[in-house]
Amino acid sequence: MTEPEQSRPPLAVVILAAGKGTRMKSDLHKVLHPIAGRPMIEHLMASAAGLSPERTVVVAGHGREQLEAAMADRATIALQEPQLGTGHAVQQAEETLAGFDGDVLVLYGDVPFVSTRTMRAMIERLHATDEPGAVVLAFEPDDPLQYGRVIAMQGRILKMVEHKDATEEERASRLCNSGLLAARAQDLFALLARVGNDNAQGEYYLPDIVNLAIGDGRTCAVVVTDDPDEVAGINSxxxxxxxxxxxxxxxxxxxxxxxxxxxxxxxxxxxxxxxxxxxxxxxxxxxxxxxxxxxxxxxxxxxxxxxxxxxxxxxxxxxxxxxxxxxxxxxxxxxxxxxxxxxxxxxxxxxxxxxxxxxxxxxxxxxxxxxxxxxxxxxxxxxxxxxxxxxxxxxxxxxxxxxxxxxxxxxxxxxxxxxxxxxxxxxxLVRAEQLVKPGWADRFHDAMKKKKKAEKKA
The missing domain is CATH 2.160.10.10 (Hexapeptide repeat proteins)
Known part of the structure; x- marks a missing residue:
């Protein structure tokens, strides 16, 4: 069972867009590149608008000025500098959301086609009777590649692990982490404060809050999209x-x-x-x-x-x-x-x-x-x-x-x-008067032919 939608707390959407987008090889910010004539981040924001968020925060780094111009007054820009991982990125929204007591949905500006239906499913799962500490959106691609894995049983997460840190057994799981996550603001930022960077990349990973919550004895849940294309990232x-x-x-x-x-x-x-x-x-x-x-x-x-x-x-x-x-x-x-x-x-x-x-x-x-x-x-x-x-x-x-x-x-x-x-x-009728000169064209052609013949002989 879940709480009725009208009784739920307010929602804040945090969109991560601080990456440099070097593979695009462009002066235009990656998330502003258009699909069907619309910047990819605008596709995402339109889907999120279906949940009527009270606040929207875009976490920016390189190209911040472009995002500020594009967002105008529709979102608050938070700066991540330097970029120290996804967990660190979400932390940069904490000051903007100070005093906010509601749900937070973390999205990615270069993952533009997550549907309103999927976002709603994550929020609904967050308000199920087992009150999960976090909800992760997962997917099952044909080839799991280098994606982080979600180790779960019956919809409850046992462990989150990045591909570089995963064992061979964990890599055998086809349930992959999309990066999207929902949590209550109070839980989210309290857990982020405890995230360390003892990993292969030396970064602060957002999925680590799930492992911390599980270690605290909290339930964490996974929602699986039935369309892997919905969570496809765009990097080139x-x-x-x-x-x-x-x-x-x-x-x-x-x-x-x-x-x-x-x-x-x-x-x-x-x-x-x-x-x-x-x-x-x-x-x-x-x-x-x-x-x-x-x-x-x-x-x-x-x-x-x-x-x-x-x-x-x-x-x-x-x-x-x-x-x-x-x-x-x-x-x-x-x-x-x-x-x-x-x-x-x-x-x-x-x-x-x-x-x-x-x-x-x-x-x-x-x-x-x-x-x-x-x-x-x-x-x-x-x-x-x-x-x-x-x-x-x-x-x-x-x-x-x-x-x-x-x-x-x-x-x-x-x-x-x-x-x-x-x-x-x-x-x-607005035309110049027609002027007729009988024989003029014939005389002109004869003169030109003679001139051309003389040039050839010369």
Whole structure:
């Protein structure tokens, strides 16, 4: 039995992120490297937020300034300098948590995909009737490698041991320590004060608090995740790529299970917050950046790049369309091949089928924007807006020089450069007068041929 969730004490989350991340070979802090367009530590914090922690502490070392900037006021930064092991790292949160009388969940910034469900299971086990001194999250990988071992029987830990300090018999155990741990704040910091560094690395290990608690006659418990990938750490670019691939595979499966068709799933890349409706068709080689929502019945053809855009029901885009932040395609509108949009609303049923740039614009319902049209929205200093009325027709190869307004049902003739407003129902034709010189081309060709022949003889 466990205590009801609503009666439990407050929770503090401590995220360890003090490692130098040397294997990443990057000036960017390791835990700020993105997966699906989101820093890995943000994935972890989002899962922890499901438990409504009262306090969040990030233990930093190298790159502290980057973490402070990234966390803003969402977490307190505690400094670990020098880095003397995981136990020493957690100790650096003690001052920040002074006076805190609740549970502490210790997580790792480079282990980003621990689920809220697993975190909750650890806290629930901490409040079981046997009142364990600590709860450890363990996993059973196919190859235990160099992981520390959890020696347990029927969910109760007998001993924790680092791989370097383990006997051959202990190494034969496949139950491995993920590093994640939950304990009451009072127990956690009292036990940490007793941890020594008499081990192969000369460091203060967090798992040693479990052995100390067991030595005191306390029960310590293990929770085993059924998904080893959930606790996979990321220490190199290759591991980052592998984590991205796993995340993308899971997201593609979810999209299809929720009613979307992915013609070539392995070529579609989602962002962490992409929203996809039902009966959506996504052709090969489509990339979604952050902040994209796709309503029901949308068709996204091959080789499209979509970021910061909203696609309403029945929209069609591509192939080779690029939608940049602020793009809104309203119901049944359409953009075709090599069309780029930025901060533009395309009204219901409006179309821009070929080779067009629409920036800082509003396009009314049913309007048709011809091939090669551009909105000239930037004068070198400021951005300006173009407004195209309902059912307006913009002829091919037109330049709309903002700020400019095209009225409803107006027609802009092909090849026009429009710099003044066009009234509703008006035809605007802006072209230079055609100059005709009969026979000029023939005379030009004859002269050039003679000149070329003379050069060859010379």
């Amino acid at each position: 670019r290759a591991e980052l790529a592998a984590a991205e691939a796993r995340w993308q595979e899971d997201r593609r499966e979810r999209a299809m299970s929720e009613g979307a068709t992915l013609v070539a799933p392995e070529t579609v890349w989602f962002s962490w917050d992409t929203q996809i409706g039902r009966d959506v068709t996504i052709e090969p080689n489509v990339f979604f950046g952050p902040d994209v929502s796709v309503a029901d019945g949308v068709t996204i053809r091959a080789f499209c790049h979509v970021e910061g855009a909203r696609l309403e029901a029945g929209v069609e885009i591509g192939p080779y369309a690029r939608l940049r932040p602020g793009s809104i395609l309203e119901e049944k509108s359409k953009v075709g091949n090599f069309v780029e949009m930025k901060k533009t609303v395309l009204g219901p049923g409006a179309k821009a089928n070929h080779l067009t740039y629409l920036g800082d614009a509003e396009v009314g319902a049913g309007a048709n924007v011809g091939a090669g049209t551009i909105t000239c929205n930037y004068d070198g200093y400021f951005k300006h807006k173009t407004q195209i009325g309902e059912r307006a027709f913009i002829g091919s190869n037109s330049a709309l020089i903002a700020p400019v307004r095209i009225g409803a049902d107006a027609i802009v003739a092909a090849g026009s450069a429009v710099s003044r407003d066009v009234a509703a129902g008006e035809l605007r």
